[in-house]
Amino acid sequence: MTLFGKDTDYLEVVAADFLPDGKRLYILVADGDCNLHVLQYDPEGKMQMACVLAPLF
């Protein structure tokens, strides 16, 4: 197995799934603090956090 990327900050992953959009690949992550993170796979660097959505509660 090969590691392609890892998130930059240690998230407490509760649920995660792929979010492919055309030729781009995003990953949607729900963390333990009720945040939704949208990560983008960027093969030139590390996995980057594209944006952090506001806490749900």
Add this chain to the structure above:
Amino acid sequence: MAVENINLEISENTHERKDLIVVGTAFAKGEDIAPRGCLYVFEVIEVVPDPEKPETNRKLKLIGKEPVKGAVTALSGIGGQGFLIVAQGQKCMVRGLKEDGSLLPVAFMDMQCYVNVVKELKGTGMCILGDALKGLWFTGYSVNTRPLFQFPSIAQKQMSDNIAHRRNHTR
């Protein structure tokens, strides 16, 4: 701790595929005893139903069982060869079902604490492994090493496409 319907290759000779129910269990008996787990592979078969209950015409038939070290916490199918990926203890293993019912490991990756999410981008061999405490891994599995090295080049091509796309938009 995990149940999944996975399209597995049931024979390495005929390469026949079947939709099977894979179950992962865990025995955690406190911190002094290392957790163990077991993988069960079931097939859904049709049987003669109870005459009064015609809906009872299906049964789970055990076709494979594999005791493993560590708790089985997540499961997913992976790649185009009908393999499955199993999060067992601090490892993630790619396994293939053999005709004798055992699940032969073919690849593995070391993880950190507790992998509670294993999801594959259908049929690509690329998967995300989510740890409950230590973050997210984006990994890939492929049988030959050759396509393995093609992944970054595909990614680079996509990247250059993206850059070209962005350039066109800024103009």
